[in-house]
Amino acid sequence: MDDKLADEPARLAALRRYDLLDTLPEPAFDRITNIVQSALQVPISAVSLVDTDRQWFKAQQGLDTHQTARDVSFCAHAIGARDVMMVPDALQDDRFAGNPLVTGPPHIRSYLGAPLSTPDGYNIGTLCAIDTVPRAFDERHQDVLENLAALVVEEFELRMIAQRDHLTRVLTRRGFLAEADRVLQAGGGALLLLDIDHFKAINDTFGHPAGDLVLRAVAEQCRAVLSGRGLVGRIGGEEFGVVLNQGDCAMRVAEELRAAIAALVIPHEPPLSVTASFGVAMATADLSSGEAWLAKADIALYAAKRTGRNRCVLNHSV
Known part of the structure; x- marks a missing residue:
């Protein structure tokens, strides 16, 4: 055989x-x-x-x-x-x-x-x-x-x-937005936007290969934590997005992801660790596209970074 x-x-x-x-x-x-x-x-x-x-x-x-x-x-x-x-x-x-x-x-x-x-x-x-x-x-x-x-x-x-980012193997920005559009059309859902805190310092201190290790590790951790509940995409640089088909658990999932990333110990000499800030936006009737949805999550992400980083903020606007 x-x-x-x-x-x-x-x-x-x-x-x-x-x-x-x-x-x-x-x-x-x-x-x-x-x-x-x-x-x-x-x-x-x-x-x-x-x-x-x-x-x-x-x-x-x-x-x-x-x-x-x-x-x-x-x-x-x-x-x-x-x-x-x-x-x-x-x-x-x-x-x-x-x-x-x-x-x-x-x-x-x-x-x-x-x-x-x-x-x-x-x-x-x-x-x-x-x-x-x-x-x-x-x-x-x-x-x-x-x-x-x-x-x-x-x-x-x-x-x-x-639709696949060659470094992290998660969705590209294009692939992620296509999925976000489909979830919007289906109704419901939530979009999480996360940014690795102080990522530039990792590249400046340890070099870009270490930065690539961090990006791959964060992407893999997100996929493992989600376990089929949503899809991950690399939006650009050190920013990742997560689209969930169900919105009612969005903040809980964001907190799970935030804690899991903070707990990572990334093999390197010396070992590396990072945190991430999260902006969360629910699907609403006024959203016309994945791009608009992403922009809404970005407002919440900016608030998370401005108020101390390593936290999750929900965009309450409707």
Whole structure:
């Protein structure tokens, strides 16, 4: 068996590098699932990412859910091979005959899934076509799905290149603002803007390589503390932003991040430690863009720095 198909920890690491799980819909992937529906004449199509214990849909047509358990997922079987997986009749297949997705909604009877294989060879999910009647998909259908699956992975790669800061591996300013725009459109949420206190002194005293160590450590600490609750971006220099889908816990999360950064001991000779100041702004109806939201958080950040640093300030304006 292909070693990379059997290496589940490495496969999950490859999936997480793209930072796609639990992100909002994006037109590029919706267009591809629409093409699958039209070209293969199926009622259901999806870009499915197979996580530890679930499959999550980055895009889907004909489904009323964004995820299912992994143990009932057809796609979890499809990622175990390099070729397209076809199930002409689920009720005649021992693997799926008793599956609740077959015996109940959405009543899957036939399935075609092309693995989403990363450039380094890990299958992180599938592009799939599903029908509610038995059917054998022909060679042309399989070729179409494989080609579109390759386009999905290319979109993943382009998205990562355009949106990832090369030093810290968090979102670029552009990528962060795109996420902020999507959260605003969805309603609710909060934006945190943080600035590393006295960062210039680190560069002046220890040099820019030490400054880079600090930036990477702060970015990684933010990601670890958030643990999927929000996305981190490098806004510029020593400034980072965090966008949360839920706003009601914003100040608590900001305090968690502030304390975690203050507790960091960054390997260096001598070891380095830093603090950060935070400005917090809630999503409000008057905000027209991520840029406007960022500016609102920046007002609160300035207040945090002016009143002593290493603290979190909420912008109370509506």
